[in-house]
Amino acid sequence: MKRFFPLLLLAFLSLPLSAAPPSDEINLDIGTPPVIxxxxxxxxxxxxxxxxxxxxxxxxxxxxxxxxxxDSRLNLPQRQIAGKLIDQENPDRNSLIYAIAEGHGGQQFEPAVRAAQIKRWKAQFHSGWWIEDAQGNWSQKP
Structure with missing residues (x-):
C-alpha cells in the first residue's frame, strides 16, 4: 500500500480541476436528446x-x-390524482437537471444547473401561484 500511495497521489494531482460555471452561464435550452x-x-x-x-x-x-x-379541499380521488402528478413531475424535474448538467460536461455542473433552473421555474410561475421560501413558508407570487 505504501508503494502505491505516491503513484495514487500523483495521479490524483494530475487530474484537471474543473469548477462548475456560475448559474448565469448555464444554457438551460441545450438541445441534447435526453433534455428534449x-x-x-x-x-x-x-x-x-x-x-x-x-x-x-x-x-x-x-x-x-x-x-x-x-389538500384539505380535495376528496380522496382528487388527492390521489394530485399525488400521482407530483410523483411523476419531481423525478422528471431532477432528470431534466441531470440531463442539462451532462450536456454541459458532467455532473459537476449539477449545482449550477439546479440553481439556474429553479430561478427559471420561479420566473415562469404565474401570478397567484404558491412558492415556498427557504424557511418553508408559502406565499403567492405577486
Missing part, C-alpha cells in the same frame, strides 16, 4: 398541474420540486 425527451414529458403534464396550481393545492417548493401545499 424530459422537456416533452414535463410539457405533457403541465396542463394537468395547472388544475392544482390555480387553487393553491400544490406549489413550487424551495428546492424546485412540486409539493402538496393544501
Amino acid at each position: 425527451i424530459v422537456k416533452h414529458s414535463l410539457a405533457q403534464r403541465s396542463s394537468r398541474l395547472v388544475y392544482f396550481y390555480d387553487p393553491g393545492i400544490i406549489g413550487l417548493g424551495y428546492d424546485g420540486m412540486i409539493k402538496m401545499r393544501d
Whole structure:
C-alpha cells in the first residue's frame, strides 16, 4: 500500500480541476436528446398541474420540486390524482437537471444547473401561484 500511495497521489494531482460555471452561464435550452425527451414529458403534464396550481393545492417548493401545499379541499380521488402528478413531475424535474448538467460536461455542473433552473421555474410561475421560501413558508407570487 505504501508503494502505491505516491503513484495514487500523483495521479490524483494530475487530474484537471474543473469548477462548475456560475448559474448565469448555464444554457438551460441545450438541445441534447435526453433534455428534449424530459422537456416533452414535463410539457405533457403541465396542463394537468395547472388544475392544482390555480387553487393553491400544490406549489413550487424551495428546492424546485412540486409539493402538496393544501389538500384539505380535495376528496380522496382528487388527492390521489394530485399525488400521482407530483410523483411523476419531481423525478422528471431532477432528470431534466441531470440531463442539462451532462450536456454541459458532467455532473459537476449539477449545482449550477439546479440553481439556474429553479430561478427559471420561479420566473415562469404565474401570478397567484404558491412558492415556498427557504424557511418553508408559502406565499403567492405577486
